[in-house]
Amino acid sequence: MERFEDEALVLSTVDYGEADRLVTLLTRDHGKLTAFAAGARKSKRRFAGALEPYMRLRVQLVETRVSTVRLDSADIVGGYYAAREDLPLIARALYAVELCRELTREHEPQPELFALLEAYLHKLDAKEAGPTSLLAFELDALAQAGLMPRFDSCALCGGPPGERPRFDQAHGGTVCESCSGRARDAVNVPAELLSGLRAIQEGARTPLSADLRARARAVLNVFISHHLGRRLKSVDFMAQVGLD
Template structure:
């Protein structure tokens, strides 16, 4: 008799149709990080997976070991379909960008419980009408921080002098924020207020999205900073980013 199926909570990042009725599912799990599963005859068995294979859904999956690292998915119990995402194209596109970003940044099989909680909160916030600009800034900033790529924000990355009321510049290749004496014209100018806002935001629990208010300058400069950081660490540009930029 084979081993009993194991049980894991996960968010569906992506599904790919395989053969006539099967699906390959990319999951972000609560306890094992990024994993892929094979759902045999999934397109012919709505009852077995109960809508739990759609992108952005959170569900309990029962699985057995399959070939290599691929799980054999047995069934799913839907926890949250995040159906509100379908009501707004911008929020839906941002959700797609967010889960693609996570898939590109994480290593398969490496537990990331904080990232899992963050992604669940990100999707729930968007599905209930959250501000897309705020959601994007928070997700990108926290991913960069949790994965160890956060740049220097409150002091010069080269001379380590703490900033006071002054102009500063930002250059990912040189570690983050720079005083004008060290910058020598490299990077781009940002406000000290933006750097301070980003640093203060990192002190809040990473699964909290509601209640944040950022000014237009912080949103603009923050996205510029995080876009540069992400370009330096991603293996490729997310395919969803081009569509998101058109909205």
């Protein structure tokens, strides 16, 4: 069995048996890993406060004969504690880690996604995440997963979106009026929403209006749910908190 160290962000945890815990980690060099933390729920010293969602850790892991690795130790590098004291920040952070967990496969290195999530959590903690920051994070994460929705042209014919564009999650983005008959699940979207999302894709951070942000959230929720096969649980939590 090989022992190794890595930097990790905690994506989620599940209690196992009477004393143990399964921890899903996004590591910098080894990608997403499911780690078995023996006695994590009974020991107050071994993993004290470390195995909580979106903690940044330095971990010691041991490969086993199964897909799960063994977590031997975890030292807190960053707790993002300011982002744990404000409900809207908690909701955004939990959504970000759940999205990354569902977009990734076990044991596939994702250093760019790790850096993206780390940077977003830092912005939340510093309270520097502006109104469009979550949309930007989502689009960047989707791009890393090879699921970037198309907003600049029709996903079916490649032509311009036109004056009355629609959005179809099954075909990967915008559908022009001429092709809308081939996209039965497509929904009408304002052209200014598509241009705003396209600008965010290209790196612009100009805030969208509250109405456009809400509509963008709805479009991306449908797109992500379609490609993952389920709706993320943290979406409902964000809605309860009142985030658009």
